[in-house]
Amino acid sequence: MSVKNQTSVSFQTSDDLLQKLVDTAEEKSRENLKRFENRLVLIEGGGYEKIWLETQPMGGEMYAKRNLEAGINNQLLFMENQREDGRIPGSVACENGRITPQFNKFQGFCFPSAALNVYYLMGKDPGYLDLLYTTLERFDSYLWRVRDSDGDGCLETWCKYDTGEDHALRYGDAPNDWSEEVPPEGCSVVPMASMDIMSFSYASRETLAKISRIQKDIRREEIWKEKAACVQDKIRSYLWDDAAGACFDRDKNHRVLHTMTHNNLRAMYWNSFTQPMADRFVKEHLLNPKEFWTHMPLPSV
Structure with missing residues (x-):
């Protein structure tokens, strides 16, 4: 999928304490950037090493202004690992070096609006939008079937x-x-x-x-x-x-x-x-x- 946009965030202030606070927060956030195989993602953090459907599509959207690659992958890894029956993984881990979708709960669903917002941040890729449509249509069908x-x-x-x-x-x-x-x-x-x-x-x-x-x-x-x-x-x-x-x-x-x-x-x-x-x-x-x-x-x- 093509990415037309580049994103970035900068913050400067003459308040030394506030600048240190923001810089430290940025540094801590970067520690949550991990490689799942060859894919950069933003994990939950705080000791939680996965991306959860409960939070991380939304977290990825928020962080996309700092790292667009991670923001996009935080959507795609849920879409690309959707099961044939339409179920979306409640979490995605990287175990023994391999991406591992987990289907033992929903956990939450901070996904649809976040994923659509990333479509705009990435430059309106039509293939991404098609995939999002198919993912949501299949998941909604799964919910009502099961x-x-x-x-x-x-x-x-x-x-x-x-x-x-x-x-x-x-x-x-x-x-x-x-x-x-x-x-x-x-x-x-x-x-x-x-x-x-x-x-x-x-x-x-x-x-x-x-x-x-x-x-x-x-x-x-x-x-x-x-x-x-x-x-x-x-x-x-x-x-x-x-x-x-x-x-x-x-x-x-x-x-x-x-x-x-x-x-x-x-x-x-x-x-x-x-x-x-x-x-x-x-x-x-x-x-x-x-x-x-x-x-x-x-x-x-």
Whole structure:
């Protein structure tokens, strides 16, 4: 794929302490640049040596202004290692010198908008855009083929690492990770109807509509907009509690899990909330000093 653009960031100040701080931060960030075989990537860092779907497409997009090669590879390694059935690896490692995609969780999905932004940073390569479209279309198809095991029209999370909620008590006795393409049996909570996994689909479909617009396929753009709206409508009708002004997941028996979580904020990142839903959650919960807006720290539940 051709890369037309070059990117760079520079910072100079007469404040010696601030300059040292920025220079040190830049130096530490460069330590997270690693070679996966012959591919330069930006790993998670802080002792985490992989790229996770949860963060590193977004991290790559952010770092692309400093190193475009790493920023692009942080998108491509997920796209190029997509399975035939459409599943995207939840993480990509380099083990014994070889790139190793891992499919034992989703972990998160900070991917569609980041990958599309990299398309612009790299100079609008049409081949990259085609690959992104195919990747998202196949992943969305996979989600609806596999992750609605009870057929209620709401996608499910099957393990704690699907949404990156390590040790989350609300998952009950759910496994940490899960590699099978059928849900675990005998658990008290999972398969769990999930605002996160539904939002994965919404974000995919919204981005597919944007790509279609870029490619001047208006009919296809409208189809994806309609498909995204269907997901949003299901989130609002099935997971949104209008009295509480928030979304709540449901357990395998369709019972509402009344745990107020920051996952509502994630849904806003994926744009799967309507504006009135987002306004209510921010006003009534995020800015509520008795819930999230505490002095220190910012709680997740």
